[in-house]
């Protein structure tokens with residue numbers, strides 16, 4: 111039996127594929143390459159270039175490849191773009207997942223791991239954020255992800271499709287081999303923005319230094335992509351008859367300025383920055399509690415320090 115990775119040519123998907131292959135799983139990737147990278151694909155994973163909305167193709171893959179579980183990364187995820195063009199997000203996130211779930215339902219595939227996000231919480235009620243914090247997204251991107259979580263809930267109740275929804279906080283870093291890394295276009299994530307600026311001798315913008323935090327810049331919780339990949343494998347291996355929702359972060363907040371300082375140490379270069387106005391919809395502080403996945407699945411992150419996360423990203427960025 112094989113695992114279908116939807117969006118496996120993207121940043122996180124390609125890292126999960128790599129870790130699954132190391133554990134000898136039989137892997138099949140579907141990606142329409144809208145944001146993916148052919149060079150991130152592994153020769154040991156069979157690749158189908160196509161869209162998860164193409165039910166004929168997905169059903170053929172399920173049948174031909176004997177798929178029994180799915181890991182679903184395929185989505186658009188630019189918060190700012192989702193504010194300007196929510197239709198694009200409802201289409202590619204909600205409708206595409208609906209189509210994928212229909213293909214699973216019709217072909218008796220009963221297991222899915224889904225990439226959700228901290229954006230489902232909006233402005234959190236308390237820090238660190240636990241999974242029972244009320245969900246209240248403040249942008250269409252987060253709204254599409256919680257809509258999908260609800261759809262998963264009802265597809266489980268009615269059709270018995272079991273799921274784990276993983277709510278990632280800020281994913282960063284790269285595989286230690288240096289062969290794959292984080293490359294979005296446009297890039298909106300802080301660590302790759304900083305590292306590209308170092309490499310190309312550019313100035314970065316820091317959005318707001320008047321937040322109610324010790325140095326005035328936003329605080330986020332960073333998780334290494336390889337630790338995140340390990341959580342997907344645990345979720346796949348331990349998902350049984352009860353669907354689950356887990357946060358994934360490091361229970362540790364780092365401000366934008368702290369990341370800038372850590373990146374200066376890792377790269378040995380001064381980082382040029384200017385202060386720009388706050389962005390709409392950026393909460394001051396987002397820190398995860400990941401106790402639930404640690405307690406229930408035994409997840410243990412290995413690359414927790416900003417230095418480890420940034421140096422692995424730098425290892426990839428300085429050569430790409």
Ligand SMILES: NC(=O)c1ccc[n+]([C@@H]2O[C@H](COP(=O)([O-])OP(=O)(O)OC[C@H]3O[C@@H](n4cnc5c(N)ncnc54)[C@H](O)[C@@H]3O)[C@@H](O)[C@H]2O)c1
Pocket residue numbers: 116117118119120121122123140141142143144145146147160161162163182183184185186187202206225226227228277278279280281282293294
């Ligand atoms: N990167 C983060 O920090 C972060 C945080 C929280 C949640 N997430 C979620 O994790 C997932 C992966 O994020 P990423 O950073 O790797 O993004 P990414 O853009 O690098 O990867 C997504 C992949 O899905 C593919 N894709 C998109 N729509 C598709 C479709 N309709 N059919 C087939 N393929 C399609 C893209 O080509 C791309 O390769 C996304 O669902 C995202 O919302 C990411």
